[in-house]
């Protein structure tokens with residue numbers, strides 16, 4: 001039998017003094033249950049990442065870590081946002097565990113879905129996406145904007161799993177490859193599909209926040225969507241180039257029409273020449289912008305220095321294995 005994996009649950013926390021005392025024991029119970037069922041190792045941990053909270057969150061995390069050895073915490077020097085907090089936690093966990101599960105600390109994501117996630121890992125998946133099957137408890141506005149978000153993202157070339165937020169299981173092997181994605185603008189849920197490896201989804205119902213308030217108002221959601229699109233895709237630039245071609249064709253048609261009108265004598269002097277210049281130049285400018293954009297887009301993708309390939313299987317044991325194992329200890 002495979003050795004039982006060490007699980008680290010990674011939880012970003014920003015001003016969560018109200019909800020943390022309620023949800024922290026839930027995470028610990030889950031670890032204890034999974035250990036009892038012999039699905040994970042007893043050295044598993046609950047890792048809180050304090051994202052520069054201004055309230056007592058860090059104090060609560062410190063107190064928890066004294067209560068039970070399974071609770072541990074790290075604190076960011078200041079508030080950097082949810083995505084960076086999750087990243088910090090995952091990188092902290094990477095060399096110290098076999099699997100990580102990232103989850104919000106407000107109890108909205110069903111903690112019990114972790115059982116199914118760990119089962120899927122045992123069955124061979126290295127990335128397991130938690131997907132919301134229903135959003136009955138979200139307001140109509142939140143639900144519509146959130147679902148629209150996924151549709152717009154996919155339409156603009158950022159591949160994301162529909163209705164998956166940042167509740168997911170990732171093996172440390174995948175994290176080590178993920179660490180080679182050195183970009184600064186991170187959008188985790190769009191980046192893990194790029195890393196590849198066997199993945200699957202488990203479904204759960206999204207509940208209401210147990211306490212405290214959401215930190216994701218529409219403004220932050222729009223910023224996240226914009227960051228997701230621009231950091232994963234150069235499709236908007238291609239759209240500009242396409243628009244340029246379209247406007248140029250219209251311009252040619254308009255120019256022909258203006259010339260015909262001028263010949264038929266329906267116009268005042270000078271009108272046709274101005275219309276021709278305006279229409280054609282507009283199209284040419286947009287095409288030029290699109291072409292320049294393509295080069296900037298390429299430069300942009302190059303500067304990310306993402307890995308060019310990732311090997312998932314070998315028929316032979318790489319010698320590196322020894323130091324990978326050593327690093328883990």
Ligand code: UDP
Nearest residue numbers: 012013014051081082085104105214215216
């Ligand atoms: N969060 C964070 N830094 C921030 C904002 C939020 O670490 O700047 C954490 C927050 O503590 C929570 C998770 O990210 O655990 C999701 O935030 P929230 O529940 O407010 O978002 P929503 O579920 O409403 O989209």
Ligand code: MG
Nearest residue numbers: 104106108209
């Ligand atoms: Mg929430």
